[in-house]
Amino acid sequence: MSASQTLGGPSRAGRLLGPSLDKIIKNAAWRKHSHLVSACKSALDKLDSVTDSSIIDPKSPISGISLSDAEFALGPVLLALDSAYPKVVDPAIDCVYKLFSLGIIHGEIDTSDPKLLLFKLVESVCKCAAISEEPIELGVLRVLLAAVRSPRVLIRGDCLVNIVRTCYNVYLGGVNGTNQICAKSVLAQIMVIVFTRVEEDSVNVSISRVSVNELLEFTDKNLNEGSSIFFCQNFVNEIMDASYGGPDGIKTVAFPVPKLQNGNADGESNSDGVESGDGFSKIRDDGYLLFKNLCKLSMKYSSQEHSDDQILLRGKVLSLELLKVVMDNGGPIWRNNERQVIVC
Structure with a gap:
C-alpha cells in the first residue's frame, strides 16, 4: 500500500473497515489467532482494489460493494467477534457499530435464513455479551441500539427478540450498576423505536428519546453509581444522534442506497409484497411479536425450588416497565388493534 493510499482502500466501507481490521491484527x-490475522490481511488486500459502485447489488448488505466483497470484508470481523478474546472483540464491535450508525449496512435481518451475513453478524454481537467485561457489554448495547435505530435496516422476528433478550441479560447480570442502567435504557429506547414505527408503519420516523431519570423513578435507584444516570443518558443520546457521516472522510462518498419502507427495499407500498403473510405489515407484525413476548415475560412464574428468585422478579418488573413504555408511546392504531387487545 502506497503512502498516499488510505488504509482499507478507496471505498467508503473500506475506509471504515480498514483501521478496524488493522487494529484486530x-x-x-x-x-492463537493466526487464521484471524491471515483473514484480516487478505481482507485488507482485497479492499485496496474495491471501489464504490453506483450500481446497487440487492443481495449485498454493504452499500456500494458487491455481495462477494462484503462477505470477504466482514468475514474477519465475524471471526474476531466469535473469538471471545476481548482485545480483538472490542475493535470488531466498534467496527460493527460504525457500520450500522453510519448507514453503511442496509437490508432486512430475519431468522428465516440463518446463513445470511447480517443475521450472523447480529447473532455474533449478541453472544459477545457473555464475555462479561464492562467495555464489551457497553459495546454490545451500543451496536444493538444502533442496529434497531438505523432506518436502513429492518430487524425482524426472532432476531429482534434475540436483541431484546441480550439486553435483558445485561440488565439482569451486568458487571456493574451503570451497565445495568444502560441496558434498561437501551431496552426502553428500542421499545420507543419499534412502536413509533408500528404507529407510522414506516422505518423513516422521528424518534423521541427516553429519560433515564424517569426510568429509575420507581425501581433500580440502588443501581445509580454517582453519575450513572448522566452517563447512561449521554450513552443513549450519542447512539440516537449518530448521523450518516463521520471522521476521516467517510461521509464524502455519496451513492444511492435503497430506503426501507415497511421492509421493502424499494420503498413502495404494502401492495408490493411487504405484508408478513397474515394481513399485517412486517413492521406491525414484529411489534405484535415483541409485545406478546413482553407479556409472557411479565407473567413468568418461579419454580417451587426457587420460589424467591430475585433475578426472575427483576425480569418481570422490567417487562412490566417496558410494557408501560410501549403503552405510553402507542398511538390510536396500536391501541385499537384487536391482536394487542386479545393479548392484554
Missing part, C-alpha cells in the same frame, strides 16, 4: 495473539 495488532491486538491478536498471533499464534
Whole structure:
C-alpha cells in the first residue's frame, strides 16, 4: 500500500473497515489467532482494489460493494467477534457499530435464513455479551441500539427478540450498576423505536428519546453509581444522534442506497409484497411479536425450588416497565388493534 493510499482502500466501507481490521491484527495473539490475522490481511488486500459502485447489488448488505466483497470484508470481523478474546472483540464491535450508525449496512435481518451475513453478524454481537467485561457489554448495547435505530435496516422476528433478550441479560447480570442502567435504557429506547414505527408503519420516523431519570423513578435507584444516570443518558443520546457521516472522510462518498419502507427495499407500498403473510405489515407484525413476548415475560412464574428468585422478579418488573413504555408511546392504531387487545 502506497503512502498516499488510505488504509482499507478507496471505498467508503473500506475506509471504515480498514483501521478496524488493522487494529484486530495488532491486538491478536498471533499464534492463537493466526487464521484471524491471515483473514484480516487478505481482507485488507482485497479492499485496496474495491471501489464504490453506483450500481446497487440487492443481495449485498454493504452499500456500494458487491455481495462477494462484503462477505470477504466482514468475514474477519465475524471471526474476531466469535473469538471471545476481548482485545480483538472490542475493535470488531466498534467496527460493527460504525457500520450500522453510519448507514453503511442496509437490508432486512430475519431468522428465516440463518446463513445470511447480517443475521450472523447480529447473532455474533449478541453472544459477545457473555464475555462479561464492562467495555464489551457497553459495546454490545451500543451496536444493538444502533442496529434497531438505523432506518436502513429492518430487524425482524426472532432476531429482534434475540436483541431484546441480550439486553435483558445485561440488565439482569451486568458487571456493574451503570451497565445495568444502560441496558434498561437501551431496552426502553428500542421499545420507543419499534412502536413509533408500528404507529407510522414506516422505518423513516422521528424518534423521541427516553429519560433515564424517569426510568429509575420507581425501581433500580440502588443501581445509580454517582453519575450513572448522566452517563447512561449521554450513552443513549450519542447512539440516537449518530448521523450518516463521520471522521476521516467517510461521509464524502455519496451513492444511492435503497430506503426501507415497511421492509421493502424499494420503498413502495404494502401492495408490493411487504405484508408478513397474515394481513399485517412486517413492521406491525414484529411489534405484535415483541409485545406478546413482553407479556409472557411479565407473567413468568418461579419454580417451587426457587420460589424467591430475585433475578426472575427483576425480569418481570422490567417487562412490566417496558410494557408501560410501549403503552405510553402507542398511538390510536396500536391501541385499537384487536391482536394487542386479545393479548392484554
